[in-house]
Amino acid sequence: MMNLTDLFATRADRMRASEIRELLKLLDQPDIISFAGGIPDPALFPREAFADAYADLLGGAGANAALQYQVSEGYRPLRTWLAAEMGRMGVACDEGNLFITSGSQQGLDYLGKLFLSPGDTALVTWPTYLGALQAFNAYEPRYDRLTPAGGNMTPAAYRDAARATKSDGATGGEAKFAYLVPDFANPTGETLDRAGREGVLDLAADLGIAVIEDAAYRSLRFEGEDVPSILALDCARSGGIEKARTLFCGSFSKILAPGLRVGWICAPRAIVDKLVLLKQAGDLHSPSINQMAIHRVAETVYGAQVERLKAAYGARRDALLAALEAHMPQGVSWSRPEGGMFVWVTLPETLDAAALLAEAVREARVAFVPGAAFHPDGTGRNTLRLSFTLADERAVTQGIPRLAALVRKAIAAA
Amino acid sequence: MMNLTDLFATRADRMRASEIRELLKLLDQPDIISFAGGIPDPALFPREAFADAYADLLGGAGANAALQYQVSEGYRPLRTWLAAEMGRMGVACDEGNLFITSGSQQGLDYLGKLFLSPGDTALVTWPTYLGALQAFNAYEPRYDRLTPAGGNMTPAAYRDAARATKSDGATGGEAKFAYLVPDFANPTGETLDRAGREGVLDLAADLGIAVIEDAAYRSLRFEGEDVPSILALDCARSGGIEKARTLFCGSFSKILAPGLRVGWICAPRAIVDKLVLLKQAGDLHSPSINQMAIHRVAETVYGAQVERLKAAYGARRDALLAALEAHMPQGVSWSRPEGGMFVWVTLPETLDAAALLAEAVREARVAFVPGAAFHPDGTGRNTLRLSFTLADERAVTQGIPRLAALVRKAIAAA
Structure with a gap:
């Protein structure tokens, strides 16, 4: 008979493993400032x-x-x-x-x-x-x-x-x-x-x-x-x-x-x-x-809830964009979304956002999602996603300067 | 370019259409006594x-x-x-x-x-x-x-x-x-x-x-x-x-x-x-x-709910089996389930339960599920499924005699 490994070697094996989710499981520590999860703010649920x-x-x-x-x-x-x-x-x-x-x-x-x-x-x-x-x-x-x-x-x-x-x-x-x-x-x-x-x-x-x-x-x-x-x-x-x-x-x-x-x-x-x-x-x-x-x-x-979210998330986007402007070094660029939940950051091409994430979590206690996972061909290694839905004042005023300092260090080391 | 028919000729076309569900859509009239749906009795929901x-x-x-x-x-x-x-x-x-x-x-x-x-x-x-x-x-x-x-x-x-x-x-x-x-x-x-x-x-x-x-x-x-x-x-x-x-x-x-x-x-x-x-x-x-x-x-x-359902459905099964025994003609047999929701009826081989269903709904105002749909090869035309979960006293005392009369008529005509 087949052994169990063969028995269970089925279609799911050919699916791409969701490496990124594995990484994010490490980020549950309470002192981490996370810009990673693409989730709505539960404090705003109706x-x-x-x-x-x-x-x-x-x-x-x-x-x-x-x-x-x-x-x-x-x-x-x-x-x-x-x-x-x-x-x-x-x-x-x-x-x-x-x-x-x-x-x-x-x-x-x-x-x-x-x-x-x-x-x-x-x-x-x-x-x-x-x-x-x-x-x-x-x-x-x-x-x-x-x-x-x-x-x-x-x-x-x-x-x-x-x-x-x-x-x-x-x-x-x-x-x-x-x-x-x-x-x-x-x-x-x-x-x-x-x-x-x-x-x-x-x-x-x-x-x-x-x-x-x-x-x-x-x-x-x-x-x-x-x-x-x-x-x-x-x-x-x-x-x-x-x-x-x-x-x-x-x-x-x-x-x-x-x-x-x-x-x-x-x-x-x-x-x-x-x-x-x-x-x-x-x-x-x-x-x-x-x-x-x-x-x-x-x-x-529905209508009132849409307005409530726009006001809250809009203010958080503004604060995040202002902090990026104030702290990020030259050579880093980002999107300026008119809505939604995310800002997309492009680092200098020599940097690897996945490597940066490991260091960000360990040293700076800041998390984000590296961009390569969003590319079917694994390119985009120098990109990352920041979600602002949970980004309160502390997250922005402490988290972005820490992340920016890490990026400066990485640019200097590259 | 392709026309829309080609565009949308996709994998679902190769799926077996659920003919039986189409038939059952006809059965929503309130005077129909239905043994068809395999659904729990909502009166017993906790x-x-x-x-x-x-x-x-x-x-x-x-x-x-x-x-x-x-x-x-x-x-x-x-x-x-x-x-x-x-x-x-x-x-x-x-x-x-x-x-x-x-x-x-x-x-x-x-x-x-x-x-x-x-x-x-x-x-x-x-x-x-x-x-x-x-x-x-x-x-x-x-x-x-x-x-x-x-x-x-x-x-x-x-x-x-x-x-x-x-x-x-x-x-x-x-x-x-x-x-x-x-x-x-x-x-x-x-x-x-x-x-x-x-x-x-x-x-x-x-x-x-x-x-x-x-x-x-x-x-x-x-x-x-x-x-x-x-x-x-x-x-x-x-x-x-x-x-x-x-x-x-x-x-x-x-x-x-x-x-x-x-x-x-x-x-x-x-x-x-x-x-x-x-x-x-x-x-x-x-x-x-x-x-x-x-x-x-x-x-x-959970435990109390299981006991409640056993008592209710068990009594309905008993009543259904008794009515089948009392009314069904020779040549018809059925399963005697020790639990669950269904009794399976086998008619003489000359009969077609799908044809009988059309007549049952139109004339006798009784519904059931013909058995062929449960066979991957479309055999089992002389079988049908009765659900007893919704079979109250009226359903059993009126519905089963009506169904039995139809079966007698069909046997005589075959």
């Missing part, structure tokens, strides 16, 4: 609204529905609320275009499962959201680089690159979708302008592929004007959502609370129908009680 | 215990943790509670052997993802749980028939059958696991005896494969003695859980409430580690708040 929602649900006539099985596409009143919210974004649609996911991470996993066979190509920005790479990696794609702000490869060049990876007689290799976070991206904090979004749609049309628009941070704009969502631009040019090629992944995690795991996909009905089959097979449905609670809380406090 | 749990969580110091992200393996106190529960079942383990899933359906999906590549073989009983076939189908296996009560193919014959399906030079084909519901199975209600369980372990050892033990109904025994779980037998023969080949899928859906989507897998740590990677990539974690609520409710009412 706790009372959730307490009221769960109490109403479990005390009233809705209790049985909250505790019972639910349809796979999701709780209809929540889908109707989301259709109106998408309408406010310029996407005319109805609840049949809305599919509830267990967080937007599940949306990315299902879209990977739907589109990718081993060896297919996914176009992604460099760097890109690590969780998207983890979701897609399970389906064993190759990656090509998407540079929507300018300098994309021609459609013909993307086709040639995909074709070149096929072995004789093998199927697959074709590009299947372009994935991007157009607003206040994780990890860079940058926002793609309208021309860049139109360019992505042009490229997708030429290649005949879908666009996955990850809009997890979209509502968190502190300054400047909204840029239309890619799905809204797609609907305008294609004649409506049923003809669109863009699949919009939204999330309540950053605005209301991540612990309930409620997100959504807004897409043509043909795609929603396929996602429903994946959901029936995958986990039947997202928890009924959480979908109903999110619906109640969204109806009552 | 609603007050859940109301208390959510109120405590959101009113107290635990609120931030309940609303925040959680580790992928699941809430540690719940895993510790489950390790003790598995210990009572004869499986010595600790929380490192427990992995929290979003319902046991997600456990089946993840195990399919972990083990199956297209063309691999899964051994399943005929009939088997429809949701397991849907979960596994996404990974495109072939199925071979497992007959644990006796008459299994020899290991050599299974190997030959798998090998015969490979095309020249193709990899894959090997059997990867045996899947079964040993206690009060969905759909048959039958329980596999100890010798049958040992036989499955013998076969799995010969083939060098895993065993997936779906224990969704195990706690719901109304009469007779518990048969040791396959995992417990495996631990006894292999020397402990780390050397076991059995992966135990449990669920709170049938005892506490399905709407929270909380289940678990108990397995060797090597498997739990791989499942954690799938979970990180798939949906990050199951909802924090629901895991914490389930833990509180399990700590306070």
Whole structure:
């Protein structure tokens, strides 16, 4: 018989290990000032609204529905609320275009499962959201680089690159979708302008592929004007959502609370129908009680909660940017996000942020996420991500000077 | 460019459409007496215990943790509670052997993802749980028939059958696991005896494969003695859980409430580690708040709730079996489950339960699930599943005579 090692040498072995998460496990010591975790500030959770929602649900006539099985596409009143919210974004649609996911991470996993066979190509920005790479990696794609702000490869060049990876007689290799976070991206904090979004749609049309628009941070704009969502631009040019090629992944995690795991996909009905089959097979449905609670809380406090987060996170971004300006040495640059949760720092090319992290944690008691993990090819070693959602005054006034001192030392030693 | 139909012709198209669910959508009319849905009786949900749990969580110091992200393996106190529960079942383990899933359906999906590549073989009983076939189908296996009560193919014959399906030079084909519901199975209600369980372990050892033990109904025994779980037998023969080949899928859906989507897998740590990677990539974690609520409710009412369900469902099973005995014509037989939720009815071979269902709904206003859907090869057309969890006195005294009259008519017409 096979031994157990062979028995359990299965598909997951071929997945990329999440080294970065291992590193971050070391950072739980209380005296560490962490700019690492991309998590919302729990002090800002609308706790009372959730307490009221769960109490109403479990005390009233809705209790049985909250505790019972639910349809796979999701709780209809929540889908109707989301259709109106998408309408406010310029996407005319109805609840049949809305599919509830267990967080937007599940949306990315299902879209990977739907589109990718081993060896297919996914176009992604460099760097890109690590969780998207983890979701897609399970389906064993190759990656090509998407540079929507300018300098994309021609459609013909993307086709040639995909074709070149096929072995004789093998199927697959074709590009299947372009994935991007157009607003206040994780990890860079940058926002793609309208021309860049139109360019992505042009490229997708030429290649005949879908666009996955990850809009997890979209509502968190502190300054400047909204840029239309890619799905809204797609609907305008294609004649409506049923003809669109863009699949919009939204999330309540950053605005209301991540612990309930409620997100959504807004897409043509043909795609929603396929996602429903994946959901029936995958986990039947997202928890009924959480979908109903999110619906109640969204109806009552969503707008006010968005404003509250913008004020709090906007002030923290300002403080972080001011501290970087005051303390970082020449040769270090960073993004100036108009919203979201992250600032992206580029160190001189001779520096390695992963090596710097080890020293930062050990000596300076400061943590961040090294940037290489966000690059499918492991480049970007001289970059790092700072999250400002938990960056209070102490974190900024003590943590950034300590980090800057380390960077100076590293530059001097390089 | 490709048209949208081509663009969206993706992997989900190759999944088996869930025809049976389409049929069941027709059955929502209130005057229908339904034995179809495999759902718990909502009148028996421990609603007050859940109301208390959510109120405590959101009113107290635990609120931030309940609303925040959680580790992928699941809430540690719940895993510790489950390790003790598995210990009572004869499986010595600790929380490192427990992995929290979003319902046991997600456990089946993840195990399919972990083990199956297209063309691999899964051994399943005929009939088997429809949701397991849907979960596994996404990974495109072939199925071979497992007959644990006796008459299994020899290991050599299974190997030959798998090998015969490979095309020249193709990899894959090997059997990867045996899947079964040993206690009060969905759909048959039958329980596999100890010798049958040992036989499955013998076969799995010969083939060098895993065993997936779906224990969704195990706690719901109304009469007779518990048969040791396959995992417990495996631990006894292999020397402990780390050397076991059995992966135990449990669920709170049938005892506490399905709407929270909380289940678990108990397995060797090597498997739990791989499942954690799938979970990180798939949906990050199951909802924090629901895991914490389930833990509180399990700590306070689990044992009492099991007793309450046994009494209620046991009485409904008795009434259903008595009505079948009183009304069904000769040539019809059925299982006599010692627990669970289902009775399995076998009609004369000339009858087609799917055709009977259409007539039953239209004329007799009675619904059930035709048995063919539970067979990977579409056999079993003369079988059907009756659920007794919602079968109150009216359902049994009116519904079964109506159904029996239809069967008589069909036998006469055949």
